[in-house]
Amino acid sequence: MSLSVTLYRHRLTLLALFALGALFMLFTRTPTTTAPSSSFKAPKYDENDIRWIQNRQRYAPPAPKQPKQPKQPEQPRQRNVLTQTPISSTRPVPTPEVVLPKKNDKPEPPKDNNAEQSDVEKKIRQxxxxNRVMVFSKTFCPYSRNTKQLLSQYRNDRGLEYEVLEADLESDPIEVKAVLGKISARFTFPNIFIDGxxxxxxxxxxxxxxxxxxxALFGDKHLII
Structure with missing residues (x-):
């Protein structure tokens, strides 16, 4: 009984000493100024977080494109009326090249129409x-006969001079008719010419x-007296 009481007392004594020591340290400890710690701490990322961030950046939607500015209308280019080719204000207008005749170029000699005429045509034109009054007739044509009778009156009364060619007595009457048609556009007989x-x-x-x-016509031309 005495032993237990003794142990109990020792425990109480130890507890009392411990409490006294704690109180002594509490009251005798000098306060120390400590710098306030920053409230921000850098986050720590593990491997999974890094992969998630990379995937998000990879599959993020593209940024919206800026609208295109409308193109300015092009100014119409001038066209040269002579050459029908487009020309610009900075390009010189080509001038047409003038081709001068060579000095050794000789003018072509005039064509001789007489060389293309047949003998019959030359005769008729001559x-x-x-003859200022020329009659082309046919011996068997009644109209030619009446013409020659009327002109013979003017020859007998007023001194008219005229010449007669009988086409049917020529070597080629058809050609005579064709030549007269070419000269006067008249293909019938008689055909009367006055001063050509x-x-x-x-x-x-x-x-x-x-x-x-x-x-009056004969008088004005001094064909009669």
């Missing part, structure tokens, strides 16, 4: 030039005679 111009046939001559224009 008769028209030489055809006045027509028998009907035209009779109308001029009846109206008095024929004698």
């Amino acid at each position: 008769l028209i030039r030489r 111009q055809s006045i027509g046939g028998n009907d035209e001559l009779r109308e001029l005679h009846t109206s008095g224009e024929l004698v």
